[in-house]
Amino acid sequence: MKDQAEELRIKLKLAEENSAPKTIAVVSGKGGVGKSNLSLSFSISLALKGNKVLLFDMDMGMGNLDILMGNTSEISIVDFLEGSISLKDAVMDGPKGLKYIAGGSGLSHLVGLDAGLVDKFVKELTVIFKEYDYVIFDMGAGITDGTLKFILSVQEIVVITTPEPTAMTDAYAMMKHIHLMDSAIPFYVVINRAQSDKEGLQTFSRLSKVVKSFLDREIICLGSVPDDHVIQQAVRQQIPFILYNEKAQASKALKGISDKYIRRQFSQEPISKNSLHFVSKLKQFLFER
16 A cells, blocks of 8 residues: 555656656667666566557667567557657557667668658657557667757666676677767666676675766666576567566566666666756757768
8 A cells, every 4th residue: 555655656756857758879889788678578567567558679670679578569669750650650559568760771771861750750759658658669789860859858868788898898888889979878787697786786885986086976886687598488478577486586587677777766866957848848859961
């Protein structure tokens, strides 16, 4: 009962602060760190708590969220870009009330759209956004001029890395690139495939010290997800791991991360200085020539 009251209080607070949904970009400096897997199960975890969640596959040419859910989407954002459907028609049903938009190679053309299609995209996005509490963009690994426009438009960024030195180096490079464009946008970090809670904390501590030393800013630790064989089993079965085995260590860790995020249980709350909503910022970036 107490948890339900707390959830209601948080949702009312969010509604009062901002009628638009919370927008989140999930990024990684390199591929193969489990970003899409975590994006999907994180989104489902939010939906299971009664939130209306839209997951947008922004991996240009390599979108695979529908495959991870065991779906083969016949409709994707590419169909909208080609003018055959409305953006709302591209929204598909995922598990546990989750909604998603499948990605495709046509996403790379978003940057060079003519003004008419950009305006149409922004207007339809504005209408869709009114239906959700959270809109999560699962970005492709690395960064391009096109994806950067979306990343800089969101309210918060979740960075996925692993304890591997190369993954940490690439994660820092990603944050540095974004920081140089927007020094106020908040960074949250999830350490994936940690061998223990201790390794997860140590990995975050090393990354945090580097960011503080060279960028003079704080990053927020959301938590770590253990290197759990259940995740590989879930991928083979094409079932999100949080649903494949809710008692698995990875699932429990992911639920803890989503709880921490929703309840804003951080030692300090980073606040972006840009008051513009996502759609307004994105429109500015897309109309830049």
